[in-house]
Amino acid sequence: MAETTRATSAAAVDDLVAAVLSGSRRALARAITHVEASGSEAREIMTRLYPHTGRAHVVGVTGSPGVGKSTLVGELARAFRQKNVTVGIVAVDPTSPFSGGAILGDRIRMRELAGDPGVFVRSMATRGHLGGLAAATSDVMRVLDAAGYPLVLIETVGVGQAEVDVARLAQTTIVVEAPGLGDDIQTLKAGIMEIADIFVVNKADLPGSDAVVNALRAALALGSGKSDYVGHHFLQMWGDAPAHGSHPAQSDGTWQPPVIEASAVKRQGIMDVAAAIKQHRAHLRQSGAWARREKQRVQMDLEYWLKQLMLERLLQQVNRAELSDWVDDIVDRRAAPQDVASRLLERFRQAT
């Protein structure tokens, strides 16, 4: 294992946690590195920091590659910094300049932000978070929360499951569109409309921008807008499933997702987006949706940890050679994975 994940003494964890809470950037960076490595120190650090979380406003910014999400995130950070709000940025998007993945010009623009002690940028590698990117992002976001960042911007790419997962981490989700990226508005085609609290049509100075705005507004007029969607199966498991079938309850009350035109590169419309973020936060607080979403996030976290800990304990008890035989049984089609899982659990239960 790398040096950053080596065993840390309890005293060192104490010191690290204290330093994070006192605002040390260096401690914050180290704590996040520990948390990402998800060893035993990570759990200890998260446990200690957890009581200090729950204050940050987490804003997810999602959209297809090329719509200018990173530039928008950068400009939003700048706008909030002008009001003396410190900003944490988490880039889950591997194509983001925040992740070091983009062209040089973008990275240079981002480096201005990096020089500001009121901005903390962290890129999440997609590797090593098997099935757990949302969980890892959740932990990093909570470390930033505990460290006192009142605003955390999470940048994710594209449409799909990963975005829906990360949207559940955010109190506010901004979906970014832009003209000229093919024939269609990507969000209209997918389920992504449902996760948007705010739409931003970026590059609004380019031709075709009006058409994108109109299409979004028409779709919003037709559709139902955002719902407090967490996943039917998930809620079922926890006994919280809505009674009326597979559609989640509409519970955000009166919020109508605004469609805002902007040009992040030209620094136009940024203040409108910042104002919408603040309005949405106020709406969440007033409607009770903030607390509801927090509870759902907590259930997700708890489910993740239950699964993780149970698997670890099981694998500690099962003989490696025996496990390998079980895997071979599945590979050779003598048994299905779910049957082997059942039988392994039977053995585990007898052993304890």
Next chain:
Amino acid sequence: MAETTRATSAAAVDDLVAAVLSGSRRALARAITHVEASGSEAREIMTRLYPHTGRAHVVGVTGSPGVGKSTLVGELARAFRQKNVTVGIVAVDPTSPFSGGAILGDRIRMRELAGDPGVFVRSMATRGHLGGLAAATSDVMRVLDAAGYPLVLIETVGVGQAEVDVARLAQTTIVVEAPGLGDDIQTLKAGIMEIADIFVVNKADLPGSDAVVNALRAALALGSGKSDYVGHHFLQMWGDAPAHGSHPAQSDGTWQPPVIEASAVKRQGIMDVAAAIKQHRAHLRQSGAWARREKQRVQMDLEYWLKQLMLERLLQQVNRAELSDWVDDIVDRRAAPQDVASRLLERFRQAT
């Protein structure tokens, strides 16, 4: 619950499984619907079908929105149909015309395929598969495998965690690029290079295509190409972690991902892509990578089922009111999720 997921008797499951194995399209569609609903019938059906799986060549096709993945998938299906190979298509991409999400022209083109009894198309909704899209896709893919489809094409969108997850389901991963979609080649920016077995530069008749091809080839010459990456954390858990740190072992031997120019709309280059798919399959078989990937897939499936069954059993034993109190403790920051998970597991252990 909907009619399609109502309780099915054991005899009905017998009949359904027999009908799937005998090649009934109607039975296949019903079985997949059951599997997606993931009830008790789903497990029974998967258990019965599992011995008949393991023969299909699963090919993942991924790339950003707008590169023409769906058209390429459609043309590949047509090419293999001309050689009398039956083809299953699974669209995980919510923006795909296969998912009903795209513009009319695309959908009409796809409808030609839908009239061919040797092609079976299924779209995976992204909703309702919380944290389990890869697992649900895996099940659907295995049903098609059991039903005798020798080739299964899985279409996924964009770059990111979902793609890496689905790539692990596929024996062969095709990454599609196209000129004119912004300043950059998206795959170069992300970790996506590592999952590609075959690169296709689609819309090769458009300006800028040569630049995309050259950039990909240059990156391939620099980099290491595809590795049998499954996730370090995952392998660690199973005791199979590579000994030399966080980089997975290169184990695909001599395979050099080809970069193929194509224009799916103009039906150019399709035969080259089909040939590369067959070559890669032969390579996997000869190098032993096929068996290695199958084993990793099986470990993933087993891990998924272990976690799922353990959580279900736990939640059956825990009192709902008590669980709700635990969740409130986390919401109110009296305890961290991982601590509550630990304590719940202690109680569970004492109870059994």
